[in-house]
Amino acid sequence: MTDRLGSVFIENVQPQLDAGRYAIKRIAGESLTVRADIFKEGHDVLVAIARWRQVTPAAQQTEWAEVPLTPRSNDAWEGVIPLAHNGRYEYTIEAWPDLFRTWAHELKRKVDAGRDVKSELLEGAALLEGAAARARDVSVEDARTLAEAGARLRTPPSPEHLLVALSPELADVASRHPDRGLASRYDPVLEVFADREKARNAAWYEFFPRSAKRDGKTHGTFKDAEGWLPYIQKLGFDTVYLPPIHPIGRTARKGRNNTLNAQPGDVGSPWAIGAKEGGHKAIHPELGTFTDFRAFVDAAQAHGIEVALDLAFQCAPDHPYVKDHPEWFQHRPDGTIKTAENPPKRYEDIVNFDWMGPARDALWKELKSVVLFWVDHGVRTFRVDNPHTKPMQFWHWLIREVQDLHPDVLFLSEAFTRPKVMKALAKVGFTQSYTYFTWRLFKDELRTYLEEITQPPVADYFRGNLWPNTPDILPENLQNAGPGAFRLRVALASTLSSVWGMYSGYELCEGRPVPGKEEYLDSEKYQLVAWDWDRPGNISDWIAKLNAARRQHPALQHYSALRFFTSDNERVLFYGKRTPDGTSTVLVAVSLDPYAPQEALLHVPMEWLGVKPEETYQVHELMADQRSLWQGPDVQVRLTPEQPAAVYAVYRFRRTEHAFDYFE
Amino acid sequence: MTDRLGSVFIENVQPQLDAGRYAIKRIAGESLTVRADIFKEGHDVLVAIARWRQVTPAAQQTEWAEVPLTPRSNDAWEGVIPLAHNGRYEYTIEAWPDLFRTWAHELKRKVDAGRDVKSELLEGAALLEGAAARARDVSVEDARTLAEAGARLRTPPSPEHLLVALSPELADVASRHPDRGLASRYDPVLEVFADREKARNAAWYEFFPRSAKRDGKTHGTFKDAEGWLPYIQKLGFDTVYLPPIHPIGRTARKGRNNTLNAQPGDVGSPWAIGAKEGGHKAIHPELGTFTDFRAFVDAAQAHGIEVALDLAFQCAPDHPYVKDHPEWFQHRPDGTIKTAENPPKRYEDIVNFDWMGPARDALWKELKSVVLFWVDHGVRTFRVDNPHTKPMQFWHWLIREVQDLHPDVLFLSEAFTRPKVMKALAKVGFTQSYTYFTWRLFKDELRTYLEEITQPPVADYFRGNLWPNTPDILPENLQNAGPGAFRLRVALASTLSSVWGMYSGYELCEGRPVPGKEEYLDSEKYQLVAWDWDRPGNISDWIAKLNAARRQHPALQHYSALRFFTSDNERVLFYGKRTPDGTSTVLVAVSLDPYAPQEALLHVPMEWLGVKPEETYQVHELMADQRSLWQGPDVQVRLTPEQPAAVYAVYRFRRTEHAFDYFE
Numbered sequence A, B: 001m002t003d004r005l006g007s008v009f010i011e012n013v014q015p016q017l018d019a020g021r022y023a024i025k026r027i028a029g030e031s032l033t034v035r036a037d038i039f040k041e042g043h044d045v046l047v048a049i050a051r052w053r054q055v056t057p058a059a060q061q062t063e064w065a066e067v068p069l070t071p072r073s074n075d076a077w078e079g080v081i082p083l084a085h086n087g088r089y090e091y092t093i094e095a096w097p098d099l100f101r102t103w104a105h106e107l108k109r110k111v112d113a114g115r116d117v118k119s120e121l122l123e124g125a126a127l128l129e130g131a132a133a134r135a136r137d138v139s140v141e142d143a144r145t146l147a148e149a150g151a152r153l154r155t156p157p158s159p160e161h162l163l164v165a166l167s168p169e170l171a172d173v174a175s176r177h178p179d180r181g182l183a184s185r186y187d188p189v190l191e192v193f194a195d196r197e198k199a200r201n202a203a204w205y206e207f208f209p210r211s212a213k214r215d216g217k218t219h220g221t222f223k224d225a226e227g228w229l230p231y232i233q234k235l236g237f238d239t240v241y242l243p244p245i246h247p248i249g250r251t252a253r254k255g256r257n258n259t260l261n262a263q264p265g266d267v268g269s270p271w272a273i274g275a276k277e278g279g280h281k282a283i284h285p286e287l288g289t290f291t292d293f294r295a296f297v298d299a300a301q302a303h304g305i306e307v308a309l310d311l312a313f314q315c316a317p318d319h320p321y322v323k324d325h326p327e328w329f330q331h332r333p334d335g336t337i338k339t340a341e342n343p344p345k346r347y348e349d350i351v352n353f354d355w356m357g358p359a360r361d362a363l364w365k366e367l368k369s370v371v372l373f374w375v376d377h378g379v380r381t382f383r384v385d386n387p388h389t390k391p392m393q394f395w396h397w398l399i400r401e402v403q404d405l406h407p408d409v410l411f412l413s414e415a416f417t418r419p420k421v422m423k424a425l426a427k428v429g430f431t432q433s434y435t436y437f438t439w440r441l442f443k444d445e446l447r448t449y450l451e452e453i454t455q456p457p458v459a460d461y462f463r464g465n466l467w468p469n470t471p472d473i474l475p476e477n478l479q480n481a482g483p484g485a486f487r488l489r490v491a492l493a494s495t496l497s498s499v500w501g502m503y504s505g506y507e508l509c510e511g512r513p514v515p516g517k518e519e520y521l522d523s524e525k526y527q528l529v530a531w532d533w534d535r536p537g538n539i540s541d542w543i544a545k546l547n548a549a550r551r552q553h554p555a556l557q558h559y560s561a562l563r564f565f566t567s568d569n570e571r572v573l574f575y576g577k578r579t580p581d582g583t584s585t586v587l588v589a590v591s592l593d594p595y596a597p598q599e600a601l602l603h604v605p606m607e608w609l610g611v612k613p614e615e616t617y618q619v620h621e622l623m624a625d626q627r628s629l630w631q632g633p634d635v636q637v638r639l640t641p642e643q644p645a646a647v648y649a650v651y652r653f654r655r656t657e658h659a660f661d662y663f664e
Helices: A099-112 A118-135 A140-154 A159-165 A168-175 A222-226 A229-235 A290-302 A320-324 A360-376 A392-405 A419-427 A443-454 A483-496 A540-552 B099-112 B118-135 B140-154 B159-165 B168-175 B222-226 B229-235 B290-302 B320-324 B360-376 B392-405 B419-428 B443-454 B483-496 B540-552
Strands: A009-014 A024-027 A030-039 A046-056 A065-068 A076-083 A087-097 A190-195 A202-206 A239-242 A306-311 A339-342 A345-351 A381-385 A410-414 A499-503 A563-567 A572-578 A585-591 A598-603 A616-621 A626-631 A634-639 A645-655 A660-663 B009-014 B024-027 B031-039 B046-056 B065-068 B076-082 B087-097 B190-195 B202-206 B239-242 B306-311 B339-342 B345-351 B381-385 B410-414 B499-503 B563-567 B572-578 B585-591 B598-603 B616-621 B626-631 B634-639 B645-655 B660-663
Touching: A009 A087, A009 B419, A024 A030, A030 A046, A030 A087, A030 B419, A046 A076, A065 A076, A076 A087, A076 A190, A099 A118, A099 A159, A099 A168, A118 A140, A118 A159, A118 A168, A140 A159, A140 A168, A222 A290, A229 A540, A239 A381, A290 A306, A306 A360, A306 A410, A360 A392, A392 A419, A410 A419, A419 B009, A419 B031, A443 A483, A443 A563, A443 A572, A483 A499, A483 A540, A483 A572, A483 A585, A483 A645, A540 A645, A572 A598, A585 A598, A585 A634, A634 A645, B009 B087, B031 B046, B031 B087, B046 B076, B065 B076, B076 B087, B087 B392, B099 B118, B099 B159, B099 B168, B118 B140, B118 B159, B118 B168, B140 B159, B140 B168, B222 B290, B229 B540, B239 B381, B290 B306, B306 B360, B306 B410, B360 B392, B392 B419, B410 B419, B443 B483, B443 B563, B443 B572, B483 B499, B483 B540, B483 B572, B483 B585, B483 B645, B540 B645, B572 B598, B585 B598, B585 B634, B634 B645
Parallel strands: A024 A190, A202 A239, A202 A499, A239 A306, A306 A381, A381 A410, B024 B190, B202 B239, B202 B499, B239 B306, B306 B381, B381 B410
Antiparallel strands: A009 A030, A030 A076, A046 A065, A046 A087, A087 A190, A339 A345, A563 A572, A563 A598, A572 A585, A585 A645, A598 A634, A616 A626, A616 A645, A645 A660, B009 B031, B031 B076, B046 B065, B046 B087, B087 B190, B339 B345, B563 B572, B563 B598, B572 B585, B585 B645, B598 B634, B616 B626, B616 B645, B645 B660
């Protein structure tokens, strides 16, 4: 920075998050389009570039590189930074006046006006000689070109001299060696984190491996869970998420249906982590050994499935930490350790860390080592339990520390809380976030909410992972509901967002609640469950078709591609997605009515499709596997509880040299 | 700042400008409403305050003060900072968890659930004792109250103890002595500049004092100009702006109509500043002496009029600076000083400073002394000539330096250039700005542009001063136009913005152009002009009525109060203004057609007026001085070239104890 800082104004740099306090998110292998307003008083010709470098992981750190920005209308400039690899990048913008081009531009206007430009040519010579001096160490050829051109301008002027002075080629050479001492640089340096693709494109399936025996009586093992994988693969999921797999506390263990006094044989909540067998770095003995776990991870991978673990930073009273590190926990004045509570609710089987207490540094370091421990055991995705009850700055620190070493590690924030707190967790680093989708049932509220979270500025840092159910939440709309409700909610979740998930049993339309609550009766959180995959009324085929559509049509793999369109029926939602390169286009109509058929007139967005009103185009409806030829914007659709969604892949016809062909 | 920084999130602090890089603007005597999103993980009760202090002028600097913020919905908080005095203020936001209230809140829920709270009471005692310790140096009484309450909680609990612990009075006392070590403070500190009221509410009249003899032949003096003041007062203006009053260069002086060879007796352009008689700190001898100038300023003040001077930082080749400080100017390679140019245009009578050259510091200091010189001679308002051709950082520095000493000094930016450059000048400190109003003629473009500049975020730093004409600009719509065009444009300027101005001759409907250009024929910039105030067809009465309406109706004095409403005729613009306290309301309908009568159905905004649909209300149309009773939203209006604007002061009837009364 020189004292000329600010001679060029660089404003409104986009994207950025909270004045650069947090990183925005993108996907590795894609690119980052940066925009800024760049200007200066007067009429100087400006040059602007984006500077960028990869900073993590350390092994992939690069030098600063530069890409040109191009002026658009009204002093707005734009350029593209490539994000080839998974990791953290820095970027900023620099701009300076192009003295030689400015001079040449004015010279031309003077020559056109017939003015004597003798003195101007000497100014040009000085500019070229300055550029030649700067070029010397970089390009001998450029230096010679510039020096010779400068010398020619010092001889008495002639029409030929003017042609040389005004040639675009000479300006290009001179601009390659600018006086960067005149540059303004945008402050602060901004950050972007390039995640691997699964950060944005994944279908999660949650199940309890202890139920993998599927008889509701015998404790399942990782080996049994391997037997679950072909079924999950058939459903089309690519991520399985396991609730905590650690030893479960015995003190104050919860019984079936969250009762306070566990009976002998009750398995307890896996979120009550830690017993004499170990804590967050141990495996519940009944699930198997580390060898078994690794075998399960490998088997999953062989089925194209990644294993995600739960990260629940809390302890059962029996957790070894409690005895070994009492200083990590909150104590009452009488010296006892506080159990978790949210009055009047108490969680007697759980004690909380003293996050900001005097032993904070050691505690945080230990918890980081927990994450790295499981990373070493082949896990790259974590679903984080209740992050909104722990300090935001802990997550900011933890996620950065882990991703600095392992940029491929993903964190899903399981926060169902106030909107700004959910967003803040995404800002401090969570890769994906649970959402309010679970409670958004009708057209306006779905559209408003999905537009909010899938479009910038929120989509620059927040990726909504849509879940119709979780082990904690059986929403009212799925309680004792027929398969129509389950079909429509899963169709919405899997096509509105590029990342979605469901908890096992959903495909069987399991919907028995604790009366008056949004909780499962006989919840798997407290007992083994006998899952019958072939239970009558199951919607496994429907789910498999949706996941297949997602795999085959890249449009559905893009998070911010979502656009809503018009249907004339309030109970039919109509939307679409299109890849940025336009090679994949999908339209989706979903009935929001689980009880009765609904008809709607859809208004197909011809301009967005790039289809002319008189043009015939083909759609392939993927749920019923039916192709049609459409023309014009008006399409009538009938949706039923049995078939509540239509997912149309759209193809335009293309005339090739020899025949008609179509392409997406 | 402690290492707990960030335990409370403070986001989205409003208003602020470019992450606090520049000050926002308000008016002294009013207040600043600040808003922020404030939250923390978990369920702590939070306290938030705005911290503020006046920092300039030095004599009025204050200590940091605090005002409470109040929570609104969705984690948004709001508070009001008083800006009693003219000057610069700093403000920021601080928030912390209220540990005692959090404790009391949870205690109540536990008590309600029938839980044993013995241990909790001990925690409460510790919190009270901590507060008592902090209170000791501040309030002996509070310290005693807190210590006693703490002690009571340590004795065996009783229902009475619980009542004490949960009393709102105790919480109030404890909250007065919080542990601020837990506080988060927003970074950066933001700035607001509180201008005196004329920054936002003024009517400018520009005239050349050298034409004050009004015969077109004899050079006028300040004494003659005093004779112009009663007329200007009658027109209702409160600011007169004089083009540069300094000695005019003789070298390359421009002749009449901007010709290159001045004839003997040609007076030259006053913007070619400087001759052997002096430069920016001298007065053109033919205008008079410093005594005469001061007498003129005083006479103006006696007429309720403030004198504004032109600040044109450029020199005629004869300016003493050129000889005394050649290092302040740009030179050609042959050693001559560069004259100003914008190819193919040349300004041979002007040379430019080398703003960023090696002598920059001395040059800037000298130019600052020019401003302070005229401040010492009673001038507090400057119209700055072509600021967009000088470095933005110079203005940022100059305006701040001057206003640190004299916060009442106002700067009007005379920049007609690209939109972002005009806004940047306002950001770096200009009090008011010229606008594109001059070229906005039709309904949509007027509405879009005025909404942009009169509403936040632009209105937080940009105040558009609307001019239908200037000595440099006779827009096409006023060329050879009838009085209808002049009437309608002045009605728009004076009611759309709270600050407007016009150049003399407008009231006489002077509209003879240089053919094909937006310039005046026989421009006063290069010659004396014989102004006949009683010229037939003049619209002085019309202008006087508009300015009188502005004085009598505070709604018209508020810049951001503007709202547009519906008229069913594209050629009739309908809008209104209302003071923030609702005590003054004005509606305005203006025909945009200077050629023919226009009728329109106006849709009066009943809800905005606060009038019920069935209620009768009174309007006083100020241009024709006619009162009517209206009811409901539909009003038919007929506007003509003779009477192209209707300005309605709106009154509601109010029932008093004894009779009907009305109030604004």
